[in-house]
Amino acid sequence: MRVHPQNNVNKVFDRNEAIGTRAVWAGEGEYMVEGATQVPVVHSVSFGYDDIDYWLEVAMEKKPGHIYSRNTNPTVRAFEEKVRILEGGEAATSFSSGMAAISGTLFTLLSPGDRVVTIKDTYGGTNKIFSEFLPRFQIDVQLCDTTDHDQIEAEIRKGAKVVYLESPTNPTVKITDLERLIRAGHEVGAICVVDNTFATPVIQNPIAFGADIVIHSATKFLGGHADALGGVAVGRKDLIKQIYHYREINGATLDPMAAYLLLRGMKTLHLRVKQQSESAMKIARFLQTQPLVDQVFYPGLETHVHHAIAKKQMKMFGGMLSFSLKGDIDAVRLFLPKLKFAHLAANLGAVETVVGPARTTSHVECTPEERAALGIPESLIRYSVGIEDPEDLIRDIQQALDYVAEKMPALLTT
Structure with a gap:
């Protein structure tokens, strides 16, 4: 994951401004060109360098820049940065869909023999990952009654590599106590992941309750106009770097045009x-x-x-x-x-x-x-x-x- 220099606009919006202002302005300043007031759609697949030594430094992530749009892209990066600032995370990486973000995060963090504690009321596609796909890789999945926080906490205390929560849930809009369950997860050394799609950063910020990673299906409220698929993971820089590496190799890349549409939607x-x-x-x-x-x-x-x-x-x-x-x-x-x-x-x-x-x-x-x-x-x-x-x-x-x-x-x- 390449970390680009933050200009003064982005630094200010990390700390001081109301979320409505951040939704409009955050993450965009670095990518304006020729006096444009909107982030351009950069459709280029690759990015050229006359100096092959500088090119190598960009490729090795020693200097900022872009090499190939499966990895990073200016329009996509602006979208990631806006979500990062709204959620208050250290880093962000995007995906071609919300399910790509969820599956990519889980398959990055979990290995055979690991244990994940989650709730029964996750989105249907997420539930299928827990009930059908992860067990094929000898990953122990514990599905808990979403309304029974005592049971969830008890299962977490038995040990977990990942605690995965969703609040409100899809479709019965149940609520999980994020602060309580994230605290329990951290007590056993678990990585705590929260799907914040229904709430959006306007309503709640799971990182403020201690979440290590926050996931969005950007297709939904972030974009808001039903015209672009996308997903994003935000959180700790060390974890996002791992998730980015999984995504760049496995290829579930967010399209620049979709990133532009999501950026535009997020302004409102x-x-x-x-x-x-x-x-x-x-x-x-x-x-x-x-x-x-x-x-x-x-x-x-x-x-x-x-x-x-x-x-x-x-x-x-x-x-x-x-x-x-x-x-x-x-x-x-x-x-x-x-x-x-x-x-x-x-x-x-x-x-x-x-x-x-x-x-x-x-x-x-x-x-x-x-x-x-x-x-x-x-x-x-x-x-x-x-x-x-x-x-x-x-x-x-x-x-x-x-x-x-x-x-x-x-x-x-x-």
Whole structure:
């Protein structure tokens, strides 16, 4: 991993400015050219040097520069630096997708015979790594009940190379006590990794609670416009250097155009997340009043199992919620197509509202039996709140629920 000189702008944004200001300005100053006010998209695969001795020093990471875009690229580096500053990490490296960041981090840190302690409620793709891929390499995986912090802490105390957490979780938005569990991990010498995709650095900074590495699927809230795939790992310089080396050799490189789109999206991150969080709270409270809604999952609700922990470690409660309908999947089949202001799609964190059942979004890789074991009912709907007016979204949900009630009137008497 090449560490480029920090200009004065980046140094200031490491320490003093509000996150909204950092989201707009951080990480970009070094890469402006010819007076440009925006970071350029550098599509060049390779970078040339007339002086072969200087070229060698760049290749050996003794001087700053770029050699080949599978390794580093100016546009990509600006994106990494912005995320690094927002999360408060020592270093950052990017990937072609969020799952590439997660798998690359885990396969960098873990070797045969190691033990990893995690929770059952990780994103479906992450869960597959823990349940299917890591065990093939004789890595001991302990999946814990996400709501039982005593059990998680007890398993950590048995020893772990890595403690892997996600908070809020996807799709049931459960909360893990980051400070408590990271402390427990460090007591046994574990590397603590946190997926911060749902919260974003606007809402919480796991590094402030002691996390060694923070991971984002940048495809989601960071980019915010559903037009670019990407992932990023931020944290301790020594660990990020190892993760970067794994990524540069294995090749899951972030494309410069995607990096540019993610950079552009991040300029409005704080505005989007604030609006989405405020709207999600209103929608969650509305759903609690609806007779056809069986359960509502949102950490901002006092009824949430870990509401107190969420209040402690989150500045807002985020733009993600989920809920289940009476009438199981038949009700879901009626409800979803009636929504006017929602994409029915497997994505989240976008400016538009995006909705779908867990069985075709977060946990499509799992069987119905596996989803049931994870506490995910087939009628669970994941609702990613966009930046639309919340009253319009509420009216939209209401008319879709009315349609379900019209077609399945017996549900109102159960």
